[in-house]
Amino acid sequence: MDSPLDVSRLGAVEIWTINRPESGNAITGSDFADRFERAVDEANADTEVRAVILTGAGKIFTAGGNVKEMADGEGIFGEDPQVQRQAYQTTIQRLPRAATRLEVPIIAAVNGAAVGAGCDLAMMCDMRIASEKASFAESFVQVGLIPGDGGSWFLRQVVGHARAAEMTFTGDRVDAATALEWGMVSQVVAPEDLLTAAHALADRVAKNPPHPLRMAKRLLNESRTASLDTVLSMAAAMQPLAHMDPEHHARVAKWKTT
Known part of the structure; x- marks a missing residue:
């Protein structure tokens, strides 16, 4: 069976492609959460990975939940509320936790509609670039639901x-134009230029130690949530580690001679 999330590599940049075009690139279900978490763990373990690009296969980014399954009462949607509560915690809510523990910067290359949990997944990324055909909708209330995946926090x-x-x-x-005006995305490009623009940004990130x-x-x-004192304390602890990094010494020496 095809993976719900394809992972490829170009130099120091990984490309994660949501690969469920037959279901609108739905990201619900334990199989997607399993693959997403594994991709995060593998990227964290590989210090050669310096950036990730997340995009969708086909014409959309992701429609979020599988609306057909909801309408037909399939899977967890046919269970009682307590079972559904637990299922949310063990499926879709694993995504925001995994996304926030990804150690390298992640760029959402939003190629089309990002709807519901799909909009929220884009917001979980550090940076976003949109195709002119992209759109974003926090659409839960329109189908009588709430953001069940942490979207109210990220958005x-x-x-x-x-x-x-x-x-x-x-x-x-x-x-896409409004998303740019609102600061949801940093760039809007022609559809055929989307991945080129995402790679250009990822390469600017990946050139750094x-x-x-x-x-x-x-x-x-x-x-996002810590006090200034906490962040300053963390920075004071981290900076000496950076000072000891051989690449820091090499780059400072190179800068001194230019």
């Missing part, structure tokens, strides 16, 4: 409370 971090509230309470679609890069990401993540 607010990216666009602020007022815009997150607008998206959450209306479920309306946000097109691996260990300080991972520590810098950790500081940024902690800064």
Whole structure:
């Protein structure tokens, strides 16, 4: 059976492709969570990996949940509320936890619609580049649901409370141009240029030393919720490790001679 998440490599950059076009690249289910967690663990263990690009196969990024299964009452959607509660914790809610412990920067290359949990998955990434055909929708309320995957936390971090509230309470679609204006994405490019632009950004990240890069990401993540004193203490502990890195010495010596 095909993997729900294909992983390939180009130099120091991994490309993760959600590969379920027949179901709108649905990301629910334990098999996707298993593969996503494994990809995170493998990237964390390999210090040669310095950046990740996440995209979707076909014409969309991901539609999030499998709406057909919901409508037909299949799988967990036919179970009682307590079983469903546990299932959310052991499937879709594993994604935000895995995404936040990924040690290297991750770029969402949003090639089309990012809907519901798909929108939230894009928000879990550190950076986002959108195709002109991309769109984002925190669409849960339109089908009588809530963000069950931590989207209310991530979306607010990216666009602020007022815009997150607008998206959450209306479920309306946000097109690529609006996403750029709102700061959801840093670039909007032609569809055929999307992966080229994502690789260009990933290469700018990957040219930097691996260990300080991972520590810098950790500081940024902690800064979302930690106090200034906590972040300063972490930085004071991390910086001596960076000073001892041979690549730091090599780069400082090179800079001194230029």
